[in-house]
Amino acid sequence: MVNPQFGVGTWNTLHGNATVTVTTLPRVREMAEQIKAFPQLAPFDYELYEGDPDQLKTVDATPSQPNSYIDPAALKLKYRIGHGLFGDVWVATHHQSGRDYDEYHEVALKMIHPIKEDHVNEFLSKFEELWINLKSRQLQCVCWLHGISVISGKICIALKSYKRSIGDRMAHLKGGKLPLPDVLRYGIELAKGVQQLHQIGVLVLNLKPNNFLLDENDHVVLGDFGIPHLLLGICWHDSNLAFRLGSPNYMAPEQWEPGVRGPISYETDSWGFACSVIEMLTGNPPWFGRSVEEMHNAVVIRKEKPQVPTGLPPEVEDVLKGCFESRNAVYSDGSWSGLVSSSFVGKSHCIGYSTWFLSKDHLQVGDAVRSRKSLNTHKPLSLAVTEGVVVGLEKDGEKDGFAMKSRAFLVGQFVRLKANITTPHFEWPHKRGGAWASGKIAQILPNGCLEVKFPGRFVFGDELTCFLANPEEVECVSFDTCPGLVEKYELVEDFHWGVRPLAIAFGILTAMKFGTFVGRNVSARVNKRKMTQKQNDACNQEGQSSGNSGWLPPTVANILFKDGTSVSNSR
Ligand SMILES: Nc1ncnc2c1ncn2[C@@H]1O[C@H](COP(=O)(O)OP(=O)(O)OP(=O)(O)O)[C@@H](O)[C@H]1O
Numbered sequence: 001m002v003n004p005q006f007g008v009g010t011w012n013t014l015h016g017n018a019t020v021t022v023t024t025l026p027r028v029r030e031m032a033e034q035i036k037a038f039p040q041l042a043p044f045d046y047e048l049y050e051g052d053p054d055q056l057k058t059v060d061a062t063p064s065q066p067n068s069y070i071d072p073a074a075l076k077l078k079y080r081i082g083h084g085l086f087g088d089v090w091v092a093t094h095h096q097s098g099r100d101y102d103e104y105h106e107v108a109l110k111m112i113h114p115i116k117e118d119h120v121n122e123f124l125s126k127f128e129e130l131w132i133n134l135k136s137r138q139l140q141c142v143c144w145l146h147g148i149s150v151i152s153g154k155i156c157i158a159l160k161s162y163k164r165s166i167g168d169r170m171a172h173l174k175g176g177k178l179p180l181p182d183v184l185r186y187g188i189e190l191a192k193g194v195q196q197l198h199q200i201g202v203l204v205l206n207l208k209p210n211n212f213l214l215d216e217n218d219h220v221v222l223g224d225f226g227i228p229h230l231l232l233g234i235c236w237h238d239s240n241l242a243f244r245l246g247s248p249n250y251m252a253p254e255q256w257e258p259g260v261r262g263p264i265s266y267e268t269d270s271w272g273f274a275c276s277v278i279e280m281l282t283g284n285p286p287w288f289g290r291s292v293e294e295m296h297n298a299v300v301i302r303k304e305k306p307q308v309p310t311g312l313p314p315e316v317e318d319v320l321k322g323c324f325e326s327r328n329a330v331y332s333d334g335s336w337s338g339l340v341s342s343s344f345v346g347k348s349h350c351i352g353y354s355t356w357f358l359s360k361d362h363l364q365v366g367d368a369v370r371s372r373k374s375l376n377t378h379k380p381l382s383l384a385v386t387e388g389v390v391v392g393l394e395k396d397g398e399k400d401g402f403a404m405k406s407r408a409f410l411v412g413q414f415v416r417l418k419a420n421i422t423t424p425h426f427e428w429p430h431k432r433g434g435a436w437a438s439g440k441i442a443q444i445l446p447n448g449c450l451e452v453k454f455p456g457r458f459v460f461g462d463e464l465t466c467f468l469a470n471p472e473e474v475e476c477v478s479f480d481t482c483p484g485l486v487e488k489y490e491l492v493e494d495f496h497w498g499v500r501p502l503a504i505a506f507g508i509l510t511a512m513k514f515g516t517f518v519g520r521n522v523s524a525r526v527n528k529r530k531m532t533q534k535q536n537d538a539c540n541q542e543g544q545s546s547g548n549s550g551w552l553p554p555t556v557a558n559i560l561f562k563d564g565t566s567v568s569n570s571r
Contacts, residue, residue: 066128070094070149070158075109077151082210085247086227087112087154094146094158107146110157110227114237123155124148126230133200134225141193143213143223153237159223166220166280167210176283183280184316186212186220187273193222194273198266202226205246205255205264207272209279248295249285250275254447256300260468262447274306274323281309409450413441414494415474426468429454431490438477438494442466450474456494 074095082089090109097103115123127148134145144160166186170176178186190212197204204226211224228245236243245255245264252271254261279285286306287295298304305324308317409415416438417424429437439452450469 066124066131066148068128068131068145068147069124070147072149072151072156075107075149075151075156075158077109081108084110084210085206085244086110086231090156091161092158105146106161107158108161108223110159111151112155112157112227112231113241114153115155115231116235116237117153119234120150120153120155123230123234124150127157130202130225130230133202137196137200139193139196141189141196141221142225143221145225157227162213162215162221162223164214165210165223166212166214167208169214170209170280170283173283178280180281180312183277186280187277189220190222190273190276193220194269197222197225198269203229203264203266204269204272205229206250207269207276208247208250208285209276212276246272248292249279249287251295251299253300253303256296260447260449261300261445270323274308274320277320278306278308281312409441409444409471409474409476411441411444414438414477415441415450415452415469416477417469417473418475421473424473425470428467428469429457431456431493435490438490439467439469440494454494 076093076095078091078093080088080090088111090111092107092109094105094107095103096105131145131147134142143162146158146160149156149158166178170178190207194204194207202225204222204224205228206224206226207222211222212220213223214220231243232245245251245258250272252268254264255268255271258264275286287298290298308320308324312320417428417436429439431437437454437456439454439456441450442453443451445451448471450471452467452469452474453465454467
């Protein structure tokens with residue numbers, strides 16, 4: 001049966017002047033009027049599809065189409081309602097028909113930026129897996145999924161159309177704030193939704209009020225179920241498009257550079273959750289008004305945490321603060337987690353992350369692991385082994401166990417690149433003369449990556465002070481391991497940039513002192529000689545004269561007397 005509420009039939013959009021010509025059903029015309037009345041919608045909110053909109057250009061899905069696949073001819077785009085990081089959101093109708101039914105559903109269509117053609121099938125199969133997972137569990141707190149399609153080369157995820165998002169609700173409130181009881185109620189429902197997704201191994205990575213959808217009973221469901229997660233390993237068609245693993249205001253430090261500062265984990269979502277709650281309470285997301293670069297500097301470089309509003313019930317404040325504290329959390333049982341991968345994120349437009357940082361709790365032989373107990377201390381750890389490689393897995397009843405080999409670094413240790421490393425993974429500074437510098441470990445990131453400072457380098461202006469190191473590529477250096485005196489001195493130079501000038505000054509001083517000392521001795525001997533000579537002269541009345549410095553090597557004599565001061569004057 002045709003649902004009269006939804007427009008059926010052909011309709012066209014005109015690019016450029018932002019008008020919509022609707023040839024059928026009043027509901028669509030009414031929507032078009034509403035759109036026209038919306039001054040904030042710019043002309044690019046409409047897209048012209050050449051030819052008959054019923055015959056939209058399609059890209060073949062897999063030969064055997066997945067169950068989640070929707071024939072693009074069954075989808076009719078109406079108008080765009082959002083423009084997000086990963087693409088646009090359109091309102092569309094989904095036509096479903098069978099022998100004894102013919103239904104039209106309004107859907108929200110997440111139209112993702114075009115990805116490379118040879119990655120489309122990979123995305124579709126990843127989605128299928130998620131779809132089966134979600135359908136079999138019928139998760140209450142997660143948005144209902146219609147399926148997936150490919151329209152004009154763009155992946156389109158069809159979701160149930162909800163009344164509005166929490167972001168939309170906030171936009172209509174004075175100051176954009178929600179009352180505390182509503183925030184708490186929504187917060188509980190959201191936390192349940194996130195937990196349900198985590199239980200099936202899905203990370204959301206895009207928690208924010210715009211993605212929290214409200215149904216007709218004002219219950220909230222998650223409108224994103226890990227699209228960034230699905231996009232991992234997929235390449236954008238447009239190589240200039242930057243890929244970010246979330247929305248900057250809500251991103252945890254490890255989300256910015258997962259290959260370096262990862263692993264991404266369930267804790268990453270707790271950061272996004274707390275940021276969203278702060279936005280619901282204050283009307284503004286954390287870091288509001290700051291540029292992406294400023295946010296990166298605050299969260300990643302300066303390791304700042306979003307400000308939790310004052311005046312909240314202490315329990316709520318504790319939960320929010322806990323969400324920002326929980327990365328690198330220490331398991332009270334001292335258990336192990338966190339992979340240290342030797343594969344790091346490339347700089348390509350391809351979202352080429354390895355998956356290690358998403359599944360850190362499923363250990364396999366060969367995985368590099370480290371204790372979640374903080375390594376950022378030189379204090380002895382209660383666990384003897386802090387970092388290593390899994391060499392075997394043993395099942396012990398319900399609990400997984402594993403054996404590992406040790407390989408540890410500690411904050412404060414000096415490290416240098418191993419001799420066989422010619423092109424290190426991360427930029428590494430050189431010393432004068434071209435040799436690699438040695439640096440001091442300032443921090444060990446959760447994935448084992450090292451932040452290294454080079455106190456031996458004098459830094460000009462905004463030069464880098466902190467460098468990253470792949471733990472696989474460096475080794476510890478200490479006085480004991482330095483073979484010779486020169487190497488030992490070079491290590492001392494690496495301790496502080498001031499060592500070298502000090503050493504030079506000290507050298508000059510020593511030379512001068514030595515010179516003075518020698519000079520004094522020389523002077524004394526010369527004087528003595530003169531005296532003796534005089535005495536001899538006087539005694540012997542012989543007119544022999546002796547050279548003042550005849551016995552001194554000319555260089556020493558030059559040094560001692562080059563300013564013209566005589567040795568005896570300097571006394
Ligand atoms: N299933 C849905 N039902 C109703 N409205 C939706 C639905 N999904 C999204 N929207 C609306 O579309 C708007 C934009 O969504 P979209 O997810 O593209 O933007 P975003 O959340 O800002 O970006 P992104 O999720 O790509 O980072 C949301 O604010 C919401 O109002």
